[in-house]
Amino acid sequence: MEAKWLDLGPTTQIEAGMAATLPVIGGEEIAVFHTMRGEFYALVNKCPHRQGPLSQGIVHGDSVTCPLHNWRISLKSGQVLGDDEGCVPTIPLKIDCGRIYLLREAVVAPRPADGPAAEPQAA
Amino acid sequence: MNAQTRLKDMIPAREKLVVIGNGMAGCRAVEEILERDRDRYEITIFGAEPRVNYNRIMLSPVLAGEKTFDEIVLNTAEWYEENGIALVSGDPIDHIDRARKTVVSRSGRVTPYDKLLIATGSDPFIIPVPGRDLPGVVTFRDLDDVDRMLAAAERGGNAVVIGGGLLGLEAAHGLSLRGMKVTVVHLMPTLMERQLDEAAGWLLKQELERRGQTILTGADTEEIVEKDGHVGAVRLKDGREIPADIVVMAVGIRPATILARTAGIECERGIVVDDHMVTSDPDVLAVGECVQHRGTCYGLVAPLWEMCRALADHLTGASTGYAGSVTSTKLKVSGIDVFSAGDFSGGEDCEDIVMRDGARGVYKRVVLKDNKLIGAVLYGDTADGSWYFDLLRKEEDVSDIREGLIFGQAFASGGALADPNAAVAALSDDAEICGCNGVSKGQVVRCIDAGAHSLDAVRSQCKASASCGSCTDLVASLLSLTLGGEVESGPASMCKCTSFTHDDVRRLILEKELKAIPQVMQELHWTTPDGCAACRPALNYYLLCAWPGEYEDDQKSRFVNERLHANIQKDGTYSVVPRMWGGVTNPKELRAIADVVEKYDARMVKVTGGQRLDIFGIRKEDLPAVWADLNAAGMVSGHAYGKSLRTVKTCVGSEWCRFGTQDSTGLGIRIEQMTWGSWMPHKFKIAVSGCPRNCAEATIKDFGVVCVDSGYELHVGGNGGMKVRATDLLCKVETEEAALEHCAAFIQLYREDAHYLERTAPWLERKGLDWIKAQLFDDPDAVRRLAARFRHSQRFMQDDPWAKRAAGERRDLHGHLATVVPAGKEYA
Numbered sequence: 010m011e012a013k014w015l016d017l018g019p020t021t022q023i024e025a026g027m028a029a030t031l032p033v034i035g036g037e038e039i040a041v042f043h044t045m046r047g048e049f050y051a052l053v054n055k056c057p058h059r060q061g062p063l064s065q066g067i068v069h070g071d072s073v074t075c076p077l078h079n080w081r082i083s084l085k086s087g088q089v090l091g092d093d094e095g096c097v098p099t100i101p102l103k104i105d106c107g108r109i110y111l112l113r114e115a116v117v118a119p120r121p122a123d124g125p126a127a128e129p130q131a132a
Numbered sequence: 133m134n135a136q137t138r139l140k141d142m143i144p145a146r147e148k149l150v151v152i153g154n155g156m157a158g159c160r161a162v163e164e165i166l167e168r169d170r171d172r173y174e175i176t177i178f179g180a181e182p183r184v185n186y187n188r189i190m191l192s193p194v195l196a197g198e199k200t201f202d203e204i205v206l207n208t209a210e211w212y213e214e215n216g217i218a219l220v221s222g223d224p225i226d227h228i229d230r231a232r233k234t235v236v237s238r239s240g241r242v243t244p245y246d247k248l249l250i251a252t253g254s255d256p257f258i259i260p261v262p263g264r265d266l267p268g269v270v271t272f273r274d275l276d277d278v279d280r281m282l283a284a285a286e287r288g289g290n291a292v293v294i295g296g297g298l299l300g301l302e303a304a305h306g307l308s309l310r311g312m313k314v315t316v317v318h319l320m321p322t323l324m325e326r327q328l329d330e331a332a333g334w335l336l337k338q339e340l341e342r343r344g345q346t347i348l349t350g351a352d353t354e355e356i357v358e359k360d361g362h363v364g365a366v367r368l369k370d371g372r373e374i375p376a377d378i379v380v381m382a383v384g385i386r387p388a389t390i391l392a393r394t395a396g397i398e399c400e401r402g403i404v405v406d407d408h409m410v411t412s413d414p415d416v417l418a419v420g421e422c423v424q425h426r427g428t429c430y431g432l433v434a435p436l437w438e439m440c441r442a443l444a445d446h447l448t449g450a451s452t453g454y455a456g457s458v459t460s461t462k463l464k465v466s467g468i469d470v471f472s473a474g475d476f477s478g479g480e481d482c483e484d485i486v487m488r489d490g491a492r493g494v495y496k497r498v499v500l501k502d503n504k505l506i507g508a509v510l511y512g513d514t515a516d517g518s519w520y521f522d523l524l525r526k527e528e529d530v531s532d533i534r535e536g537l538i539f540g541q542a543f544a545s546g547g548a549l550a551d552p553n554a555a556v557a558a559l560s561d562d563a564e565i566c567g568c569n570g571v572s573k574g575q576v577v578r579c580i581d582a583g584a585h586s587l588d589a590v591r592s593q594c595k596a597s598a599s600c601g602s603c604t605d606l607v608a609s610l611l612s613l614t615l616g617g618e619v620e621s622g623p624a625s626m627c628k629c630t631s632f633t634h635d636d637v638r639r640l641i642l643e644k645e646l647k648a649i650p651q652v653m654q655e656l657h658w659t660t661p662d663g664c665a666a667c668r669p670a671l672n673y674y675l676l677c678a679w680p681g682e683y684e685d686d687q688k689s690r691f692v693n694e695r696l697h698a699n700i701q702k703d704g705t706y707s708v709v710p711r712m713w714g715g716v717t718n719p720k721e722l723r724a725i726a727d728v729v730e731k732y733d734a735r736m737v738k739v740t741g742g743q744r745l746d747i748f749g750i751r752k753e754d755l756p757a758v759w760a761d762l763n764a765a766g767m768v769s770g771h772a773y774g775k776s777l778r779t780v781k782t783c784v785g786s787e788w789c790r791f792g793t794q795d796s797t798g799l800g801i802r803i804e805q806m807t808w809g810s811w812m813p814h815k816f817k818i819a820v821s822g823c824p825r826n827c828a829e830a831t832i833k834d835f836g837v838v839c840v841d842s843g844y845e846l847h848v849g850g851n852g853g854m855k856v857r858a859t860d861l862l863c864k865v866e867t868e869e870a871a872l873e874h875c876a877a878f879i880q881l882y883r884e885d886a887h888y889l890e891r892t893a894p895w896l897e898r899k900g901l902d903w904i905k906a907q908l909f910d911d912p913d914a915v916r917r918l919a920a921r922f923r924h925s926q927r928f929m930q931d932d933p934w935a936k937r938a939a940g941e942r943r944d945l946h947g948h949l950a951t952v953v954p955a956g957k958e959y960a
Contacts (some may be wrong), residue, residue, distance in 0.1 A: 040428035
């Protein structure tokens with residue numbers, strides 16, 4: 010029986026203000042973000058505009074700016090901010106005892122968020 | 133009788149005013165008196181500290197390294213001189229002889245007075261525990277205390293701050309920024325309990341702990357433990373012992389009343405004064421933290437201004453009186469917004485309105501009584517602090533706006549939501565606009581009426597918004613309210629996070645010696661928690677340029693290309709361009725490039741416009757290995773990805789070309805070796821052509837050299853790209869050395885003046901060629917000095933970023949957290 014949550018290891022792997030990548034064989038690469046306020050979020054690593062790697066963008070507040078064409082994405086909801094439109098699937102994430110966990114079923118098959126925005130998970 | 137004495141007799145002798153205390157209250161009182169009547173008093177000020185008057189509330193920023201002593205000086209030595217004030221510093225008054233109307237200083241100096249003003253302030257309260265006199269136990273009251281703390285911080289180690297009030301937390305913050313491991317020991321269950329309620333105190337504690345401080349509440353100090361004749365630890369009543377290399381005692385202050393008390397002047401907790409700040413002796417007045425007025429002693433700066441006004445009115449014969457102050461508090465700890473005012477202890481006849489926003493870390497609470505606002509606590513969002521404070525002081529009936537009250541002024545005033553100006557219009561004339569400089573709305577409006585029609589003019593004429601900038605929006609509203617459409621708009625602000633322009637930010641970074649991005653954002657009151665994708669890279673560059681060798685580059689604020697030292701492509705892979713000096717290469721380099729292309733399966737290799745080879749399609753994980761291979765062949769980063777020197781393009785010049793006049797290739801290589809690795813406001817391209825046929829296209833480069841028989845023409849401000857601009861001729865020089873020197877000077881001028889992401893062409897058009905020439909040539913030494921600054925900065929820039937990454941630095945930027953292999957996919 011597989012665990013419900015996938016253990017990605019300690020939170021210290023990702024510096025605040027940065028992101029790290031998690032390739033999924035046969036699936037979408039995931040980006041795990043650590044904001045300057047100490048919150049963690051996971052999103053599919055793909056801008057809805059031209060598929061830019063969001064993990065490489067500049068993180069500010071609880072959003073990231075895509076490195077390709079400066080689209081801004083909310084890390085909480087995956088929604089594109091500002092005048093542009095679109096949505097990036099988010100992956101439920103929890104922090105437990107200083108380790109990052111992702112919801113396994115969402116890692117394998119991420120779905121666009123249509124419910125309320127994810128709660129921030131602070132370390 | 134000589135002529136001099138006769139002259140003296142003709143002028144009525146001035147009354148002698150002696151001021152004890154050269155602090156903020158004493159000096160402010162004197163300033164207020166001089167403003168009303170310059171000639172009435174002959175003034176002598178006695179100060180215990182051996183220095184001029186400074187802004188004591190700014191000691192915290194000095195400790196935190198955000199300000200220097202010079203910046204917090206309020207009155208310079210010249211001020212005393214110009215106003216004919218005798219300043220006796222470092223010789224405190226020992227006693228007051230009211231019968232003879234004299235004061236006697238410690239050194240025995242006897243000074244007569246007609247009016248005496250006591251402004252002795254307050255003394256830090258020392259808790260009577262064993263060990264309180266040990267070396268290493270300090271208070272936080274004056275500059276000497278700050279110096280002692282700084283000395284301790286230099287040695288590093290553990291600091292214990294006793295007292296979790298305003299002062300203690302500011303001390304803890306400063307020591308923590310200075311690298312000490314800080315523990316705050318606080319007797320009460322929540323921090324700043326006099327200013328904050330439990331919820332806000334808790335939020336504050338969380339934030340400070342998140343920043344690495346240890347906060348012990350409900351902690352009672354039993355003893356300060358000695359170790360080798362110096363403080364060694366603090367022991368609590370519950371037995372816990374906290375190691376300490378320095379102990380800061382910040383549990384509170386007591387009005388300094390000893391002088392008054394021994395002179396027989398009526399004192400209770402403080403020196404008792406009436407509404408005109410007169411003590412029980414009609415010729416003795418007192419002002420500031422040492423007084424007790426209508427039963428209250430104040431420890432904040434705002435009431436002090438009010439007292440000084442009343443006192444000066446009285447001493448110049450226009451008594452107005454002081455009716456006491458309602459105070460508000462702000463904590464000066466960067467990035468933590470805390471505001472409180474009035475009474476928020478609550479109670480049966482009070483009504484609380486609370487709003488919390490957990491995600492934003494915001495907590496707001498206002499307390500109402502009889503439909504009036506009597507207290508407010510704000511944490512995380514203090515924008516409406518001054519509005520609440522104004523409602524509170526005015527004792528206005530708020531029943532009409534009660535529903536929207538907690539959401540702040542914009543919401544509560546209904547229609548004002550769409551019009552921030554209406555909210556500002558509603559402020560009263562004496563509402564404070566600029567807290568740093570104590571400027572009221574009325575003063576700002578008068579300043580605008582007197583001709584200050586732009587933000588800059590207001591800043592320079594009445595100082596509003598000139599310090600921290602947090603009230604810029606208010607001042608801007610006042611400008612448009614007062615002038616209608618006639619506001620002279622200044623240049624646009626840097627981004628939505630700030631009201632300051634690029635030029636303002638660059639200037640303030642130098643003036644205030646700001647040396648880190650969070651520090652800039654705090655000091656200049658950024659409206660966002662950590663900036664945006666526009667301002668962060670700009671600030672990183674400005675700091676890098678301002679403090680070469682000192683500022684630590686912030687990778688989080690770098691665009692991906694500069695963070696990964698390669699160019700991101702549309703498919704998320706990267707392209708790699710090794711440096712080829714002057715565009716010259718050799719078989720070894722070409723072989724290494726060819727090998728990399730094959731080994732890493734690069735999909736394309738292409739010659740660039742700048743005479744280099746670009747390898748396309750490298751994955752971020754492979755970048756360090758690619759660089760290691762290129763390094764092995766002697767090649768370094770070509771910085772084709774950076775806001776930095778890109779390439780120096782050359783033609784073959786006199787070595788091969790039948791038209792060549794100089795060694796353009798050789799000069800190009802020398803220029804590239806001098807300039808590579810330098811960060812700039814934008815990309816920077818150079819070319820050297822060996823003759824006016826200009827095969828290297830030097831006249832559309834940021835800096836271009838066109839060799840001629842008699843020397844070198846230096847061209848600047850050219851640009852290919854979207855808007856082609858041909859260069860302007862800067863000057864002509866005779867030697868290669870001079871060409872190099874001018875190139876370095878021009879680059880440095882551009883680095884120090886241009887806005888981030890402004891290329892030389894628009895920069896030159898904005899500033900004008902004449903301005904650039906003036907900067908370089910008006911002072912015969914300017915080129916040398918600029919070039920020297922450039923070379924100094926290059927000492928820290930010219931090490932190959934690829935080599936460090938190839939050797940394993942910042943692996944986290946290139947690797948993955950892990951790879952997920954879903955069940956059933958292993959063999960797929």
